[in-house]
Amino acid sequence: MALLSLYGTIEFYSEQLERNRTLKDPYRIAIQMERLEPIRRELPPNTPLGYVSDVAPDSAIILTTQFAVAPMLLVGKAPHEWVLGNFTKPQNYAEFGRAHGLTMFKEFRNGVVLYRQPHK
Amino acid sequence: MMLVLGLTLLSPLIVGYLIARSLLPAYKPAWAGVLLTTSLGAGLGVGALSFVFFLTRLLVGPSTAAALTSELLLAGISGAACWVTRNREEVKIPGGTPSGWSWLLPAALLVAASMALALFLDTSAADPYGNWDAWAIWNLRAKLLAQQDSSWRNAFSTALNQLAGAGATHGDYPLLLSGYIARCWSLLGSVDDTTVPIAVAGLFSFATVGLMVGGLAVLRGWSAATLGGMVLLGTAAFLLDSSWQFADVPLGFYYLAVLILFFLVMGSQSTSGLHVLAGLALGCAAWTKDEGMLFALVAGGSFLASLLVSRKTGRNKTLVLLAAGALPALAIVLYFKIFLAPKGSSWGPLTLSVALHNLANPSRYARILRAIWDEVLQLGTGIAHPLIYLTILAICLGVPRDRLRQPVVVASCAALLITFAGYCFMYTVTPYSLDWQLGTSLGRLLIQLVPSGIFLCMAVFRTAEETAIQAAPSGRKSEKKRAAKSRTGR
Secondary structure, eight states: OHHHHHHHHHHHHHHHHHHHHHOSSTTOHHHHHHHHHHHHHHSOTTOEEEEEESSOOOHHHHHHHHHHHTTSEEOSSSOOSEEEEEOSSOOOHHHHHHHTTOEEEEEOSTTEEEEEOTTO | OHHHHHHHHHHHHHHHHHHHHHHSOEEESHHHHHHHHHHHHHHHHHHHHHHHHHHHHHHTOSOHHHHHHHHHHHHHHHHHHHHHHOOOOEEEOTTOOOOGGGGHHHHHHHHHHHHHHHHHHHHHHHOTTOSHHIIIIIHHHHHHHTOSSGGGGGGGOTTTTGGGOGGGOOTTSOOHHHHHHHHHHHHHTOSOOTHHHHHHHHHHHHHHHHHHHHHHHHHHOHHHHHHHHHHHHTOHHHHHHHTTTOSHHHHHHHHHHHHHHHHHHHHOSSOTHHHHHHHHHHHHHHHHOHHHHHHHHHHHHHHHHHHHHHTOSOHHHHHHHHHHHHHHHHHHHHHIIIIISOTTTTTTTOOHHHHHHHHTOHHHHHHHHHHHHHHHHTTSBTTBOHHHHHHHHHHHHOOOHHHHTOHHHHHHHHHHHHHHHHHHHHHHHOSSOHHHHHHHHHHHHHHHHHHHHHHHHHHHSOOHHHHHHHHHHHHHHHHHHHHHHHHHTO
């Protein structure tokens, strides 16, 4: 039994080492942290943030974004002055914002844009 | 920075050791007692500091000075209690020490533990943020809890993860793991340090192995302890989940702690500290995850029933001491659930009509059974599977019937089975997609129960020493028969 168990540990050990080599950070959290770092530097940590994107809402994208901007909270209906634009493709971000009733405040690298709700 | 990090991570080990040492007897040989006290103390220390962190935030507010003062107070009280009330009772444990070739078994355990550690470090380096629930729930909430203003309450806000849909909002989950990580981050002054959640995941994974080995060594001797540790370290799913930074391995740790302490309570005549520790472990389980609240209720009830059946003396005192350990923790959990947690966050869409409709659907039961079968297969890799290890051990060592009938064994089995039945019931009634729910959680829920299941099997099986003693007289009898046959020439 001891040999079989040791075999199990060794078998899984080699399998997992291989997986670790090929599948590093599968949800790309580190990349999101780096992309969204300027937003965290721009606003106070307790700022509620709205969210707009050029892709349909996807829980993986929203949750990784939320983790990367935390402690700021991404909010839907709650009142908020600032809105995070999270884009997958370059485009006219100011125009995109206007179409959603937002004023572009600042454009960062890698499709990250900070908007402001003009009436608030 | 490294010094502060080291002190931050070391303090639960010290506080937990002092708490456990003041309430546990001194087991001999010392290695078993030290392993049990250190491993149990590590988990209980994390739990105690998580409670203190949350209570301080709630009563005083998010002040680092207040948090530090309350921690120093806890450390001082634990140290004084350890010095004054330290249990000096010495308990000799069964089984002796390994000799001759049997030293290979502890050596194999050390090899397996070293490989598990190397694997844990490699996986954590490749994936420092852990798996989905780590960054979507536990560490995200820790980042929020660590805030130095009123926004720390966002960790249990209705807005948490609202944009990601109903299945992703978990503001009502208990806060042991997130609270402890937040406590470390707030003392460090940074919520981006991945070392903290990695270290906490490592602490619970290896404390679970240590607790299994230490607990079995104290209860059944070194051979059962070594084999139990090897079965756990040979369980691929446990090794995989260890580095994910989820709350399931910590919850499995507290389940295991409760069962080991129940066994120790039922086997001791005078040691009252064990009851308090068992109560504290129950409270920690309830503060870790919702499943832990179910377990605390079920295990508490099963233990009560086993006390009544066993006709053990001092039952009232036992219950008072158990409650003394559990009630402060359970009171915090209930306060959080009733007054702070957002209502209907995790199970919001569940209504009575949905539940009844789902209960009446036979295809759901078939899907749940199939998923259980698939996930049980995935606990191991091929023939290297915990069920195969345990079957081999059951055949080779034997299972004494009188041990199966012991009230503590029946109560522990009932606690685990009813808890598992509770999980299956929630799958049956879930308002979310059943396949999604099973696919994203069943494997993790099994990992909560695996260490306790392995412990229970090893506690029930005859030990190698008992098997050897039983085999010796029958071996001598057959030798005598052979000698008689040769004398008579038949």
